[in-house]
Amino acid sequence: MPDRFNLQKMNCITCPLNCEIKPKTSLRVSFCQNFCFGIWPEGSGYFSIGIVEGVLKQSHNYLYNGCVFVDFSISFLRLLMDRQWIDYLLETRLNIIVVCDKHLQPLANYWLKNETGIFLIIYPNDSMPYVTEKIKNKFIGRGAVPVKGETLSKLELNVLRELMAGRDCTSVAALFNIDIRSVYAAKQRVEKKMGNDVNDLFRFSLAM
The missing domain is CATH 3.40.50 (Rossmann fold)
Structure with missing residues (x-):
């Protein structure tokens, strides 16, 4: 950073x-x-x-x-x-x-x-x-403030976090004990919601 x-x-x-x-x-x-x-x-x-x-x-x-x-x-x-x-x-x-x-x-x-x-x-x-x-x-306290746009699910956030940490989809599936197809599906939803693929998100973010 x-x-x-x-x-x-x-x-x-x-x-x-x-x-x-x-x-x-x-x-x-x-x-x-x-x-x-x-x-x-x-x-x-x-x-x-x-x-x-x-x-x-x-x-x-x-x-x-x-x-x-x-x-x-x-x-x-x-x-x-x-x-x-x-x-x-x-x-x-x-x-x-x-x-x-x-x-x-x-x-x-x-x-x-x-x-x-x-x-x-x-x-x-x-x-x-x-x-x-x-x-x-x-x-x-006048009314609820509306939420705009898409929202990540807990699974999507977990998958994104692990992929950003350098894990591949196979190891992410093993980590969370889920089918690898669920990992790929979550990854695709993340990329659609955030407007970029995970590799681009990784490049755009600063090294922490």
Whole structure:
């Protein structure tokens, strides 16, 4: 993974002080009068600017608690297939808002449906006025936020994870004690939902 990305560190982006949230929360955070907002993983300047200019400044009147915005893009696929990232971010006690790209939308939907810790997903085709409305409605509890697009199944995620780790279909079938045809079928569904074959997904993702 490029050195510019830091998986262990997170700083607040609310003000120029940039107080540390992770791995150790700065004492100043406890006494701050502002809500705490962070991005994870840190290191993408474009993502950070997009969140500050496109989300925080547009939706600040409706953000009633601190949030961490997750760069849920193909670069971090290998990292985001395991739920450890959710456990890590839950330790911050901030609402987890996933900002996904088109490739990882089915994976983002999987976590939203299976983990209560995910607060909201911002989809790649969401307009900024719609994002503001989604955030407002979510915080005030006005109706359920619709899930857009395909969702990976548990089997599909498990097969994808093992294939990305370097296993072949035969060993994946043996690992999960299922017929190899089920593995091939799951692989094909994953590729259809995510819009690329597994080899391309592997190439697009950063080495973790």
